[in-house]
Amino acid sequence: MRISGFTYLMKQGAKNIGSNRVMSLASFCILLVSVMLIGFTYLVLINVNAVIGDVEDKNEVIVFLKDGLLQTRIEVIGQEISAVGNVAKVTFYSKDEGFESMKSRIPNADELFDYIGESPLPDSFRVTVADITKISPTLMAITRIDGVDTVSAPNEFIGVLTDLRNVFTIVSSVVMAALLAVCIIVVSNTARASVSIRQREITIMKLVGAKNSFIRVPFFVEGTLIGLFAGAVSAVITYLVYESLSEMVINSQMTLLTALGVGGLIPAASIAFKFTAVTVLGSALVSGIVTAVSTRKYLKV
Amino acid sequence: MVELRNVSVRYSNGVDALKNVSLTINQGEFAFVVGESGAGKSTLIKLLIREIAPSSGKVFVGGMDVGRLKRDKIWKLRQKIGYVFQDFKLIDSLNVFDNVAFVPRCTDKSNKYMRNRVPYVLQLVGLKDKIKCMPRELSGGEQQRVALARALVCDPALIIADEPTGNLDPKTSMEIIELLQAVNECGTTVMMVTHEHEFVRAFGGRTISLSDGEKLFDEIIK
Known part of the structure; x- marks a missing residue:
């Protein structure tokens, strides 16, 4: 195709938006709402995942060692734990450090601790696992190391968190897919209505020898431009709402989140570029393709 | 330029719109196709621009076997034809x-x-x-x-004029036919479909008459 022909089709696509103002506005509004809903669902999903991830990261496995081990053996055990797959960090706590830590956490019990005298706790390692969902095989491997007495891990809590994350991921993915399907169906119907208004024009084009691509390209351009605008406006609105929500969460010092050690929502600035790019391009592409495909029925002349 | 070999068209409702029609219009010819409503004139045009395919027989336009043309290649045929519609279609x-x-x-x-x-x-x-x-x-x-x-x-090599005078007064109709004849004199094949026999009689020339889907006559009227 010549450049002049390509430019003409682009211009026609842009012109069509003005010529079909009502239908263009309807497509724009439908896309705007759909893309915003999908965007918000996605933001909720990544934040819930981040919260669960934060909580998971704070979980440590405590590996208690048998009494009477030599320092050299303890060091070897530390190396063996580090060598186990899925272990991110290993820190040694001597029995005295453990006892001091206990004392600091239980105030007004000096008499009791004086009575106990020497630390009754064993030496231990605090182990952070890389992937909490694979904790069971990791614990089994650590338990098998010679010199390890017991391993203490919040298995049930981790299980609940993992299940929660999985369920939430599935639910939100289904919701996003459903919203996308609704968006495609509604945009397709609006586009079909818009195309049917120009059925006569399409028939004339076909009868004088226009290729299907010549007829489709302006519709694709029209749909893409509407999608681009809708995606951009939706990204801006979503960003502003999300930023206000972030500030509200930080200012309100939500007790559950702070108790879990979570600072707040993922900062808007850190996801703004990727989110905007995906929203705008996704919306433009879906709208463009759906609009172009909607012409299919009318091209059979 | 246009050739129909034993062409029949039967629509899905069972109507036989064309029955075993054969005709040839050579390069540079001017031919009127006449007939009353339901004679098969529109079906003939639909065949030539591949809006429909023949139920049997062969249709050739500019050497292209129209019946065997794939849907995504129809534009190649239509770009060879200049089409004038009764309702102008502007x-x-x-x-x-x-x-x-x-x-x-x-x-x-x-x-x-x-x-x-x-x-x-x-x-x-x-x-x-x-x-x-x-x-x-x-x-x-x-x-x-x-x-x-x-x-x-x-x-184009061929101009098909489908009732081009159908919505016009007699004087303007004459002007349009004169224009088509002028185009034909420059070497373009013209096929004009009409139900208005008086124009055919006024201008004369090759006339193909259709009736009830069959070719009634094909002769030169002087």
Whole structure:
């Protein structure tokens, strides 16, 4: 195709938006709402995942060692734990450090601790696992190391968190897919209505020898431009709402989140570029393709 | 240029629109196709522009086997044909120039071609001074002239005029037929479909008559 022909089709696509103002506005509004809903669902999903991830990261496995081990053996055990797959960090706590830590956490019990005298706790390692969902095989491997007495891990809590994350991921993915399907169906119907208004024009084009691509390209351009605008406006609105929500969460010092050690929502600035790019391009592409495909029925002349 | 070999068309409702019709229109010929409503004239046109395929027989236009043409290649056939419609079929939102330039645009001709060719064909049909008018600002005759200019603009080998005088007064109808004859004298094959026998008698020439889907006669009327 010549450049002049390509430019003409682009211009026609842009012109069509003005010529079909009502239908263009309807497509724009439908896309705007759909893309915003999908965007918000996605933001909720990544934040819930981040919260669960934060909580998971704070979980440590405590590996208690048998009494009477030599320092050299303890060091070897530390190396063996580090060598186990899925272990991110290993820190040694001597029995005295453990006892001091206990004392600091239980105030007004000096008499009791004086009575106990020497630390009754064993030496231990605090182990952070890389992937909490694979904790069971990791614990089994650590338990098998010679010199390890017991391993203490919040298995049930981790299980609940993992299940929660999985369920939430599935639910939100289904919701996003459903919203996308609704968006495609509604945009397709609006586009079909818009195309049917120009059925006569399409028939004339076909009868004088226009290729299907010549007829489709302006519709694709029209749909893409509407999608681009809708995606951009939706990204801006979503960003502003999300930023206000972030500030509200930080200012309100939500007790559950702070108790879990979570600072707040993922900062808007850190996801703004990727989110905007995906929203705008996704919306433009879906709208463009759906609009172009909607012409299919009318091209059979 | 146009050849039908034992062509029959049966629609899905069981109606036989054409029954074993054979005819040939040679390059450079002017032929009238006449017949009453339901004679099969529209079906004949639909066959030639591949809106429908024959139920049996062969249809050739410019050497192309129309019946075997795939749907995505129909544009190749239609770009060889200049089509004049009874109801003009101009695009209301485009001015005269753009309506005519529409065909070269569809067929990926250059801007230079359009700038030279469109005013030229509009001059041929006597509408050069109406180049910027919108279709609604033109009379029926003028609109049909624009449609004729559009059919001519890419210099097609064949012009099919489907009842081009159907919506026009007798004087304007005569002018349109004269224009078609002038086009034919330049070497373009013209097939004009009409139910108005008086024009055929007035102008004479090769006349193919259809009746109830069959070829009634094919002769030169003087």
